Amino acid sequence: xxxxxxxxxxxxxxxxxxxxxxxxxxxxxxxxxxxxxxxxxxxxxxxxxxxxxxxxxxxxxxxxxxxxxxxxxxxxxxxxxxxxxxxxxxxxxxxxxxxxxxxxxxxxxxxxxxxxxxxxxxxxxxxxxxxxxxxxxxxxxxxxxxxxxxxxxxxxxxxxxxxxxxxxxxxxxxxxxxxxxxxxxxxxxxxxxxxxxxxxxxxxxxxxxxxxxxxxxxxxxxxxxxxxxxxxxxxxxxxxxxxxxxxxxxxxxxxxxxxxxxxxxxxxxxxxxxxxxxxxxxxxxxxxxxxxxxxxxxxxxxxxxxxxxxxxxxxxxxxxxxxxxxxxxxxxxxxxxxxxxxxxxxxxxxxxxxxxxxxxxxxxxxxxxxxxxxxxxxxxxxxxxxxxxxxxxxxxxxxxxxxxxxxxxxxxxxxxxxxxxxxxxxxxxxxxxxxxxxxxxxxxxxxxxxxxxxxxxxxxxxxxxxxxxxxxxxxxxxxxxxxxxxxxxxxxxxxxxxxxxxxxxxxxxxxxxxxxxxxxxxxxxxxxxxxxxxxxxxxxxxxxxxxxxxxxxxxxxxxxxxxxxxxxxxxxxxxxxxxxxxxxxxxxxxxxxxxxxxxxxxxxxxxxxxxxxxxxxxxxxx
Numbered sequence: 295x296x297x298x299x300x301x302x303x304x305x306x307x308x309x310x311x312x313x314x315x316x317x318x319x320x321x322x323x324x325x326x327x328x329x330x331x332x333x334x335x336x337x338x339x340x341x342x343x344x345x346x347x348x349x350x351x352x353x354x355x356x357x358x359x360x361x362x363x364x365x366x367x368x369x370x371x372x373x374x375x376x377x378x379x380x381x382x383x384x385x386x387x388x389x390x391x392x393x394x395x396x397x398x399x400x401x402x403x404x405x406x407x408x409x410x411x412x413x414x415x416x417x418x419x420x421x422x423x424x425x426x427x428x429x430x431x432x433x434x435x436x437x438x439x440x441x442x443x444x445x446x447x448x449x450x451x452x453x454x455x456x457x458x459x460x461x462x463x464x465x466x467x468x469x470x471x472x473x474x475x476x477x478x479x480x481x482x483x484x485x486x487x488x489x490x491x492x493x494x495x496x497x498x499x500x501x502x503x504x505x506x507x508x509x510x511x512x513x514x515x516x517x518x519x520x521x522x523x524x525x526x527x528x529x530x531x532x533x534x535x536x537x538x539x540x541x542x543x544x545x546x547x548x549x550x551x552x553x554x555x556x557x558x559x560x561x562x563x564x565x566x567x568x569x570x571x572x573x574x575x576x577x578x579x580x581x582x583x584x585x586x587x588x589x590x591x592x593x594x595x596x597x598x599x600x601x602x603x604x605x606x607x608x609x610x611x612x613x614x615x616x617x618x619x620x621x622x623x624x625x626x627x628x629x630x631x632x633x634x635x636x637x638x639x640x641x642x643x644x645x646x647x648x649x650x651x652x653x654x655x656x657x658x659x660x661x662x663x664x665x666x667x668x669x670x671x672x673x674x675x676x677x678x679x680x681x682x683x684x685x686x687x688x689x690x691x692x693x694x695x696x697x698x699x700x701x702x703x704x705x706x707x708x709x710x711x712x713x714x715x716x717x718x719x720x721x722x723x724x725x726x727x728x729x730x731x732x733x734x735x736x737x738x739x740x741x742x743x744x745x746x747x748x749x750x751x752x753x754x755x756x757x758x759x760x761x762x763x764x765x766x767x768x769x770x771x772x773x774x775x776x777x778x779x780x781x782x783x784x785x786x787x788x789x790x791x792x793x794x795x796x797x798x799x800x801x802x803x804x805x806x807x808x809x810x811x812x813x814x815x816x817x818x819x820x821x822x823x824x825x826x827x828x829x830x831x832x833x834x835x836x837x838x839x840x841x842x843x844x845x846x847x848x849x850x851x852x853x854x855x856x857x858x859x860x861x862x863x864x865x866x867x868x869x870x871x872x873x874x875x876x877x878x879x880x881x882x883x884x885x886x887x888x889x890x891x892x893x894x895x896x897x898x899x900x901x902x903x904x905x906x907x908x909x910x911x912x913x914x915x916x
Contacts, residue, residue, distance in 0.1 A: 380427045381451060383409040386444065387433045388416045400434060403441060403459045432457065496885050497786070497824045499778035518681060518729060518875045522619045522640070524593070524689070524698070525682030525873065531590055531642050539589045539642075539677070544568065548661040552589055552644040555636070558659040560608030569665040571610060583667035584616070584701050585658075590642035591677025592620055594663065596694035601655050609647065610663075612656040616694050623649055641678075668701045679706050679767050681729045682873035708732055709773065710765045712739060712807035712848055715784040716795075718760040723859040724783055724883045725764055727874050730771030735763040736858075737850040739807055740798075740837070745849050751801055754794075759803050763848055773813060775876050777820035780806075781834075782884045786824065791833035798835055805835040807848070814838045 383404040388397070401412045411427065430453050432441040441457040520528045540549050548566045550556040563571040566588040571580065585595040593616050601611035615621045622643075624636035635649040637656060647658035679702060680686055689695045715721050718736040726734050738746050741758030751758045766776060786804040794802040806821075808814050817836050825832040839847050850856075863870055874882060 380410045381449075381453075382411040382413055382427045382429050384413045384415055384429050384431045385434070385441070386415045386431050388414055390416050392416075399459050400441065403457050404432065407454060407457055434459070497778075497781040497827060498884075499775075499782060499880065518873050518878065521682055521685065521873070522617055523685060524617045524620070524695070525680040525685030526592060526620070526641075526678065527681045528592075528619065528640050536589055536642055536644070543588060545661045548588055551659045551662050552642075552646075555645040557647075558609060558661050563608075563610055563660045565660050565663045565665045567664040571660060581667040581669070582697055583665055583670070584698055585610075585612075585663045585665055586677070587639040587642055587644065587646070588662055588664050589644050590639055591664070592639055592641045593617075593698055594620055594639065594646070595656075595658070596697050598694050598697060607657065610658045610660050611654075612658060615656070616698060621646070666701055666705060668697060668704060670701075670705055679730075679769060681770055683732050684726070684871055684873055703732075707768060708765055709768050709813065710763060710809065710844070711773070711776070711813065712761045712763045713780050714740070714759040714761040714803060714805040715780060715786075716760075716802045718762050718851065719855065719858040721760075721783070722762045722857065723863075723870065724879075725762055725779075726857075726860075727870075727872070727882075728766075728771055728776065728779060728879055729873055729875060730767040730769075731873075732765045732767060734765070734857075735850050736855050737761060737763060737848050739848045740803075740805055740835070748852055748855065754801065757799050758801070759805050760801055760851075761805065761807065761848070763844075763850075771876075773816050774820055777806075777817060779876065779879060779883070781820065781824045782880060785885060786832045786834045787828060788831035788833040795833075797833040803835065804833055805837070807837050807839050809838075809840055809844065811838065811840065 385400055385404070397414060401414065404412045409430070413429075428447040428449055428451075430446045430451075431444045433444050434440075435442045438456070439459055441459065443453060443455040443457075446453055517527060517529060522528050536553075540553055543549050543552075543566055545564070545566050547556065547558070551558060561572060565571070565585075580597055580600070582597050584593050584597075586593050595612045595614075596616050599612045599614050599616065601613045620640050622638050622640050624638060626633050626635065637646045637649050637658065638644060639646060644662065645659075646662045647656060649656050686695060686699055690699065713721065713725070722734050722736050725731060738751050738756075738758040739761050741751075741756040743750065743756045743758070746756050746758050750756050751760065764776070784804060788797070791797045791800065791803065794800045795804070797803060806817050808817060814836060821832060821834055821836060824834075860871055
């Protein structure tokens with residue numbers, strides 16, 4: 295590994311030498327090996343602000359420096375003008391046409407290493423200010439992407455001879471077009487390569503980090519440890535949760551039925567949310583829909599399961615529950631006068647009614663239920679939705695399950711986002727296992743042609759990317775969590791955006807396509823968080839597509855590509871389709887996981903402890 299890194303560095307040095315010789319502002323080509331040069335100067339993180347004179351051993355802190363924009367905040371200037379005698383960095387050789395953003399980057403780089411005053415000097419003789427203190431003259435070297443010290447007065451100060459304008463090894467390579475020289479640490483040279491460099495480009499969501507605890511409470515509290523046959527979370531509600539929802543019940547006697555085990559008056563078949571089933575009830579008399587527990591919202595029965603005896607009974611009667619594990623049968627205690635089998639909700643543990651055997655079925659209090667019609671938009675009564683839609687899909691042959699799916703799709707809130715992170719076969723397989731993902735569809739977008747085929751995209755002339763359209767339930771899977779998982783599953787850094795992963799053109803590029811401004815704002819916040827954590831430039835393209843219907847910018851791929859990995863790998867014995875909690879998913883699909891053969895969490899932590907300022911540049915130079 296050391297030899298590989300040394301060879302890599304020498305390549306960079308050679309290119310810098312060639313470019314340096316062609317730049318008349320950079321002398322000779324002794325750019326990287328000049329006397330006193332430290333490799334650590336490549337990273338702004340590793341440069342400590344230097345001391346000003348022997349009498350002042352305290353090093354300057356960046357927050358005490360006044361940035362180019364001026365103002366009182368952070369300025370060390372005093373009323374007596376004492377800052378005028380402080381060291382001044384002068385940037386020479388600037389053109390009057392130099393962009394303001396470039397000037398800001400140059401000035402900021404010098405401020406960060408400790409210069410209290412920075413002056414810009416243009417080729418036409420114009421200067422930004424007149425400084426009275428000792429001047430240290432720097433010139434920007436296009437070949438290295440750094441500021442080179444040209445001259446300095448005879449003082450006790452030992453200023454850095456090279457100052458990077460862009461922090462981080464990868465950023466310097468990208469800025470100079472040298473990305474191809476950077477080795478891809480995600481493909482180690484051997485199984486013994488457990489260097490911390492394997493962790494580069496690996497985004498770690500805060501809710502999934504060791505500091506915050508790797509648990510699902512940090513990921514919206516969604517757990518997959520107690521899922522029902524239909525994919526609902528059966529984790530029992532707390533006493534406080536039950537009481538809170540009981541206070542919001544619409545019928546006065548619903549509370550006494552659910553919490554105290556009382557019974558509705560005979561022939562009063564009105565649900566908590568106001569649907570009346572009194573009188574003769576036959577299949578043709580009622581709307582299609584789902585009966586849900588009024589506390590907790592767990593689906594319990596469908597309209598298809600209403601028993602014919604409902605018309606003659608004083609209460610609602612059902613032949614079967616929508617899922618056997620959504621209700622619990624409480625057997626009477628030995629010696630009890632009441633021999634009936636009580637029926638309670640599996641999630642809220644609230645009273646519903648009684649079970650009288652297969653012949654008579656279930657007698658249920660209507661006030662304990664909410665009814666949600668198939669064609670309703672009543673998402674208020676829809677208090678809970680599936681965590682895993684994979685379970686529902688496997689039971690789609692049942693008429694009641696089909697009705698439940700149709701009702702959910704009509705009433706619940708769903709959002710759609712289109713993500714690209716590599717080959718859409720593997721990206722789809724991973725994303726489908728997140729909780730709250732309703733459906734996925736692989737396809738193409740982002741290019742210049744309409745209705746492309748797989749062959750068209752592979753020709754690399756359409757500009758389209760392989761992407762996955764993800765429809766999800768934001769009440770189960772919050773968009774920031776989904777985006778965190780997206781950034782964690784691939785390397786979005788600019789230094790990797792070459793060839794098939796080239797920014798804005800590559801077939802396997804990192805990209806996000808959204809249909810609303812609100813979603814874009816969330817995506818940009820996630821993107822900024824990822825870039826800040828990695829300390830690298832990120833190539834992910836974020837594009838708002840709110841001006842066109844989705845059919846005009848997303849084209850589904852051929853059927854053979856849909857759920858490809860599920861179909862081709864599902865018979866090897868491993869579970870590759872079950873839904874995982876967000877943190878379980880992160881352990882499974884996060885790039886270069888701590889339990890992988892290429893590195894361990896322990897080695898990564900030790901590396902960070904050795905030198906917290908080290909951003910990887912020093913390791914490359916070993």
